[in-house]
Amino acid sequence: MEKIETDGAFFNVEQTLSCGQVFRWEREENGFLVHAEDKTCFAYNEGGGACVCCEDGQAEYFYRYFDLAADYGAYVRAAEESGDQPLARAARAGKGIRILNQGAAETLFSFLVSQNNNIPRIKGILNGLCRQAGGEHVFGGRKFFSFPAAETLADFGAETLRAAGLGYRAEYLAGAAEKIASGAFSLREAAALPTEELCGKLRSLKGVGKKVADCAALFGFHRFDVFPADTWIVKLYKEDYGGKETDAAKIAAFFAARYGKYAGIFQQYLFREKRGEGRKL
DNA sequence: CTCCAGGAGTCAT
DNA sequence: ATGACTCATGGA
Numbered sequence: 001m002e003k004i005e006t007d008g009a010f011f012n013v014e015q016t017l018s019c020g021q022v023f024r025w026e027r028e029e030n031g032f033l034v035h036a037e038d039k040t041c042f043a044y045n046e047g048g049g050a051c052v053c054c055e056d057g058q059a060e061y062f063y064r065y066f067d068l069a070a071d072y073g074a075y076v077r078a079a080e081e082s083g084d085q086p087l088a089r090a091a092r093a094g095k096g097i098r099i100l101n102q103g104a105a106e107t108l109f110s111f112l113v114s115q116n117n118n119i120p121r122i123k124g125i126l127n128g129l130c131r132q133a134g135g136e137h138v139f140g141g142r143k144f145f146s147f148p149a150a151e152t153l154a155d156f157g158a159e160t161l162r163a164a165g166l167g168y169r170a171e172y173l174a175g176a177a178e179k180i181a182s183g184a185f186s187l188r189e190a191a192a193l194p195t196e197e198l199c200g201k202l203r204s205l206k207g208v209g210k211k212v213a214d215c216a217a218l219f220g221f222h223r224f225d226v227f228p229a230d231t232w233i234v235k236l237y238k239e240d241y242g243g244k245e246t247d248a249a250k251i252a253a254f255f256a257a258r259y260g261k262y263a264g265i266f267q268q269y270l271f272r273e274k275r276g277e278g279r280k281l
Numbered sequence: 282c283t284c285c286a287g288g289a290g291t292c293a294t
Numbered sequence: 295a296t297g298a299c300t301c302a303t304g305g306a
Contacts, residue, residue, distance in 0.1 A: 020287060111287080118286035121304065167302030172289085209289045230287035247296085248288080271287080 001140065002059040008050040010072035012096020013043045019097055019272040021219045023110055023123045024130070024147070033139075035130075036065055037103045038146035040139035045096075055139055067098045067222075075265045084258075086240045087266055090273035097268050099222065104187045105180060106147045107220025108202070111212045112173050113166060125165050129153075132164060153177035172207025179205065195223045210249045224264035227255040233267070236274045 013032050017025045024035040031044025031051075041054040041062050054062050063069070072095070079091030114122050126147075133148035133156055153161070154177040161170035179185035190201050195217060202213040214228040229237075229252035237243040237251045245251050259266045 114286090115288040116286065116301085117288085117303080118305080121286080125303095162302085165303070168300090169288095169302080207289065211288060215287070228287070231285085232287070275287090 002054050002056055004052040004054070004059055004063055004066075004068070006050050006052075006068055008045045008048050008096070010076065010095055011045075011050040011066065011068070011098055013045055013050060015094055015096040015272065016066070016098045016100065019094070019268050020119060020275070021215075021268065022100055022102060023114075023119070023126050033144075035144060035147070036062075036100075037106055038135065038137050040137065040144045041065075042140070053140075064101050067101055070098070072098055072265075075262060078262055079266055079269060086236070086273075087259075087270060090269040091266070094269045094272045097265070097272065099224070099265055099268065100219065101222055102219055103147070104191065104216070104220040105150055108176065108187075108208075108212075108216045109147075109150075109153065109173060111215040111219070112176060112207055113169055114215070115169060115207070115209075115212055117169075121165075128164050129161075132156075150177045150180040154181040169207065172205075176205045176207065191221055195225050198223065199226065210252065214252065218264040218267075225256065225261050227252050227259065227263040227267045229255070230271075232271055232274050236270055240274075 017032055017034065026033045028042070031042055034041050034043055039054070039058055039061060041052050041058070043050070043052045052062050052066060076091045076095045080088045082088060110122070110126055113125055130145035130147055133152045134146040136143050137146050153173060156174070158170045158174040161173055166173060180187060185205065190198055193201060198221060199213040199217050202208050202216055203210070211228055211230060214226040217223040217226050218228060229248040234248055234251055237245070237254070243251065243254065245254065255267065256263045
């Protein structure tokens with residue numbers, strides 16, 4: 001077992017996990033189990049610090065996963081000095097958020113499932129998919145299910161996915177998995193594209209619209225220059241920014257232009273603040 | 282019962 | 295370019 005210890009001033013595990021960027025995690029007694037692709041770790045805050053425990057040889061993976069090389073104090077400072085009061089308040093309250101480096105495929109598939117759905121149910125569906133289609137891996141002597149490979153999801157097919165509770169999204173996931181598995185869609189090539197082209201390529205997949213593409217770009221490709229606009233952000237825009245647009249795409253463009261290279265992380269501060277901390281996930 | 286959830290595709294203006 | 299309608303599913 002390996003252990004990463006770091007300062008907790010700008011790394012709060014609960015905030016990082018509960019702000020909607022990741023679905024595969026569970027609260028334990030003194031921390032959180034976090035599942036990423038075919039690995040699991042245990043993360044917690046304690047006495048002003050943060051710790052991540054993982055299997056031997058995975059420290060580098062999780063160091064990058066939690067984006068521990070980046071200076072999130074600088075993001076918080078930028079938000080506080082922006083003169084944007086709702087943003088400054090949200091950043092102060094959520095200063096422990098970090099944008100994870102999740103696997104591109106897992107992120108894309110997860111946010112395909114997320115459309116017109118709620119977070120507890122998304123978590124349930126994804127856990128079910130892992131149990132049915134994912135392999136097993138071990139952490140701390142316990143067995144956990146991995147996120148399924150695109151090939152496995154493609155083999156499952158739309159009917160099986162529909163039975164797993166995906167509803168009308170089953171065809172979308174099956175189609176995307178098939179294109180990725182066959183090589184017709186290359187996530188590796190997509191990763192080399194500038195953000196706008198990356199989003200365009202993602203949106204060429206059926207079922208991937210503006211919102212899902214933005215989430216995949218931010219959470220799966222670590223592009224901070226997008227601002228995913230969901231129903232909560234629309235509400236925030238109307239109530240706290242006095243905006244009069246109603247189209248989510250225009251609202252996303254408004255914030256993306258406003259916040260530039262910080263749009264993604266600022267979006268997480270605002271999303272978490274608007275959705276509220278006390279919510280059961 | 283209706284409404285909503287980290288929306289997107291399709292078709293009619 | 296914009297607007298309504300529809301697409302499963304479960305919880306409130």
